[in-house]
Amino acid sequence: MENSVRDVDEATVQSSSAGRKNGGWITFPFIIATMAGLSIASGGWTSNLIVYLINEFNMKSIKAAKVYNVVNGCTTLLPILGGIIADSFVGCFSVIWISSLISAVGILLLLLTAAIDVLRPVACDDGSSLCADPSKHQYVVLYVALGLASLGIAGTRFTIAPMGANQLDKPKHQAIFFDWYIFSFYTSFAISTTAIVYVEDNVSWSWGYGISLACNILGLAIFLVGKRFYRDVREQGGSPFVNLARVVVAAIQKWRVPLSEQTQHYYHDPSNKIPMTTSPVPTESFKFLNCAALITEGDSKSDGSRDPWRLCTVQQVEDLKSLIKLFPLWASGFLISTQLVIQSSLLILQALKMDRHMGPHFEIPASSMLVFILLFTCISIFILDRFLYPFLAKYTRFPLTPLQRIGIGHVITVFSMAVSALVESRRLKLVRSHNLLGKNGAIVPMSVFWLVPQLALNGIGEGFHFPGHLGFYYQEFPASLKNTSTAMVSLFIGIAYYIGNALIDLVQRISGWLPDNINDGRMDNVFWLCCALGSANFIYYLVFASLYKYKNVHDNPNDEPSK
Structure with missing residues (x-):
C-alpha cells in the first residue's frame, strides 16, 4: 500500500512539473495584446451606446442611460459564470476563445442595425415625443445584438486576468501583471472612446462598428496563436x-x-x-x-x-471559511462602484448639454469625455507601479497593502462625487441665468472641460482600488477558485449597475431631480447623495478592513512572501 501511495505521489509531482513547462513572461505579449484587441472592440460599441440609442433608435435620454447601465451590468455581472465554468469544467482558454467568438457575432448584428435601414426606426432629429418608436422586430434584433456582445465581453474581460496571473509563479510578478492588465484595459478603452467614437459620430455608425468587429477578430486570432505557450492550470478534484x-x-x-x-x-x-x-x-x-x-x-x-x-476534507472547510471572511469586504464594492456607475452614465447627458467645441470646426463627441477617466487611471497606475510602490517597498517599513490601496480609492472616489456636485451646481446656475429652463435642445454656455477634474479624480481613485481589488481577491481566494476570484470584482461592479438604475428610478419617483431634460432638474443633488452614501460605505469598509487578517501574505504584501 505504501509503495502504491508513493507511486501516485511521484506521478502527481511529475504531472505537475510537466504542466509547468509552459507559462512565464513569454505569454505576456499574447495575453495583453488579446486584452487590447477585445477591449478596443468592446469600448467601440459600449462607450457611445447612449448616443446611438438616442439618435438612431429615438430613445429618451434617461431610458437610454438605463439601457446603457443594463448592458454594462451584464458585461460585469456575468463574468462570474465564466469564472465558474473555467474553474469547474473547461479552464480559462476555452472560455476566452468561445466568448470572443460570441462577442464577434453580437457586434456583427449591431453593425447590421446600423447598416440596414429596416432594422432602425425612422430618423428623428431631437428625440421628441413625435418620433417613431422602434418596432418589435427592431427591438428584438437590437437586444439580441446587445445580449450576445455583452455575453462575449463577460466571458473574456475578467477571465483573461486570472489566466495571465496563472502563467506567473511569484506573487510580486502577479501583482505587476494585474497593474499592466488594468493599464492595457484602460488604454484600449481610451483609444476606442476617442478614435472609434469619432468615426461613429463623424463618418458613420457602420464604419465604427466595423472597426470594432475587426479588432475583436484580431484579438481572438492573437490569443489562439499564443496557445502553445500557455500553461493550463486546473485544479483536480471536481467542481x-x-x-x-x-x-x-x-x-x-x-x-x-x-x-x-x-x-x-x-x-x-x-x-x-x-x-x-x-x-x-x-x-x-x-x-x-x-x-x-x-x-x-x-x-x-x-x-x-x-x-x-x-x-x-479540512481544506474544503477552510476554503469556505475564507470566502465567508471575505464577504463583508467584497460587499463594500457595491457602493463604490454605484457611485462611479451613476457618474459615468450621467456624464454623457451632462456633456450633451454643454459646449463641446475645440476651435471653430471640431466638436468633442459626448461619449469621448469618458477617455479622461481612462487616461488618468493609466497615468496613476504607471506612476504607482513604477515609482510610488517600489519607493515605499524599498525605503519605508510601511508599503501599501492591497486593502490600503482600496481604502485610498474609496476616499478619492468620494471627493470625485463632491466635485461632480459642485460642477453640476455651477452648470445649473448658468441654465437659470440664461433662461434656458424648459428648452429641450438648449446648450449651456459652459465648456465641457469643466467635467475633467471630477473625471481625473475618478481615474486616480480607480488606479488605486481597481488593481487593489483584483490583486487582493486573487491573493486571498482558495487555490481552487483562482479563476473566479477576479470575476468577483466584476460581479460587484455588475450589481452596482443595477443598483445605480434602481437609485435613478427611486430619485425619479420621489423627486424632480432627474427629468428627461436635465437642465430642468437637480442632478447636483444626485451627486451629493452619492457622496453621502460613499462616505458611509467608506466607514463600513474601514471597520472590516481593520479586522481582516491576510491569509497568504504575512510580511510584505507588495513583494514575494519571505522564504
Missing part, C-alpha cells in the same frame, strides 16, 4: 463550488455531533504530503462548519468509500 456546497450539507447533517480537538478525528486530503500528526485541526472561526470534516459513523457508502456529502 470547487460543489465541494463548498458539500461542506454546508455535511455540516447541517452533523451539527449536533460534538467536536474534537484531536487532528486524527478530522478527515484530511489523502494526497496531502504533510504527515497527519502535524496537520492542523480546523480553525476556531465559524466553528459550526468544522463538523463537516469530523469523522463519524455513517460517513461511508455501502461500498466502503467516503460519502463526500457527509465527510469533507
Whole structure:
C-alpha cells in the first residue's frame, strides 16, 4: 500500500512539473495584446451606446442611460459564470476563445442595425415625443445584438486576468501583471472612446462598428496563436463550488455531533504530503462548519468509500471559511462602484448639454469625455507601479497593502462625487441665468472641460482600488477558485449597475431631480447623495478592513512572501 501511495505521489509531482513547462513572461505579449484587441472592440460599441440609442433608435435620454447601465451590468455581472465554468469544467482558454467568438457575432448584428435601414426606426432629429418608436422586430434584433456582445465581453474581460496571473509563479510578478492588465484595459478603452467614437459620430455608425468587429477578430486570432505557450492550470478534484456546497450539507447533517480537538478525528486530503500528526485541526472561526470534516459513523457508502456529502476534507472547510471572511469586504464594492456607475452614465447627458467645441470646426463627441477617466487611471497606475510602490517597498517599513490601496480609492472616489456636485451646481446656475429652463435642445454656455477634474479624480481613485481589488481577491481566494476570484470584482461592479438604475428610478419617483431634460432638474443633488452614501460605505469598509487578517501574505504584501 505504501509503495502504491508513493507511486501516485511521484506521478502527481511529475504531472505537475510537466504542466509547468509552459507559462512565464513569454505569454505576456499574447495575453495583453488579446486584452487590447477585445477591449478596443468592446469600448467601440459600449462607450457611445447612449448616443446611438438616442439618435438612431429615438430613445429618451434617461431610458437610454438605463439601457446603457443594463448592458454594462451584464458585461460585469456575468463574468462570474465564466469564472465558474473555467474553474469547474473547461479552464480559462476555452472560455476566452468561445466568448470572443460570441462577442464577434453580437457586434456583427449591431453593425447590421446600423447598416440596414429596416432594422432602425425612422430618423428623428431631437428625440421628441413625435418620433417613431422602434418596432418589435427592431427591438428584438437590437437586444439580441446587445445580449450576445455583452455575453462575449463577460466571458473574456475578467477571465483573461486570472489566466495571465496563472502563467506567473511569484506573487510580486502577479501583482505587476494585474497593474499592466488594468493599464492595457484602460488604454484600449481610451483609444476606442476617442478614435472609434469619432468615426461613429463623424463618418458613420457602420464604419465604427466595423472597426470594432475587426479588432475583436484580431484579438481572438492573437490569443489562439499564443496557445502553445500557455500553461493550463486546473485544479483536480471536481467542481470547487460543489465541494463548498458539500461542506454546508455535511455540516447541517452533523451539527449536533460534538467536536474534537484531536487532528486524527478530522478527515484530511489523502494526497496531502504533510504527515497527519502535524496537520492542523480546523480553525476556531465559524466553528459550526468544522463538523463537516469530523469523522463519524455513517460517513461511508455501502461500498466502503467516503460519502463526500457527509465527510469533507479540512481544506474544503477552510476554503469556505475564507470566502465567508471575505464577504463583508467584497460587499463594500457595491457602493463604490454605484457611485462611479451613476457618474459615468450621467456624464454623457451632462456633456450633451454643454459646449463641446475645440476651435471653430471640431466638436468633442459626448461619449469621448469618458477617455479622461481612462487616461488618468493609466497615468496613476504607471506612476504607482513604477515609482510610488517600489519607493515605499524599498525605503519605508510601511508599503501599501492591497486593502490600503482600496481604502485610498474609496476616499478619492468620494471627493470625485463632491466635485461632480459642485460642477453640476455651477452648470445649473448658468441654465437659470440664461433662461434656458424648459428648452429641450438648449446648450449651456459652459465648456465641457469643466467635467475633467471630477473625471481625473475618478481615474486616480480607480488606479488605486481597481488593481487593489483584483490583486487582493486573487491573493486571498482558495487555490481552487483562482479563476473566479477576479470575476468577483466584476460581479460587484455588475450589481452596482443595477443598483445605480434602481437609485435613478427611486430619485425619479420621489423627486424632480432627474427629468428627461436635465437642465430642468437637480442632478447636483444626485451627486451629493452619492457622496453621502460613499462616505458611509467608506466607514463600513474601514471597520472590516481593520479586522481582516491576510491569509497568504504575512510580511510584505507588495513583494514575494519571505522564504
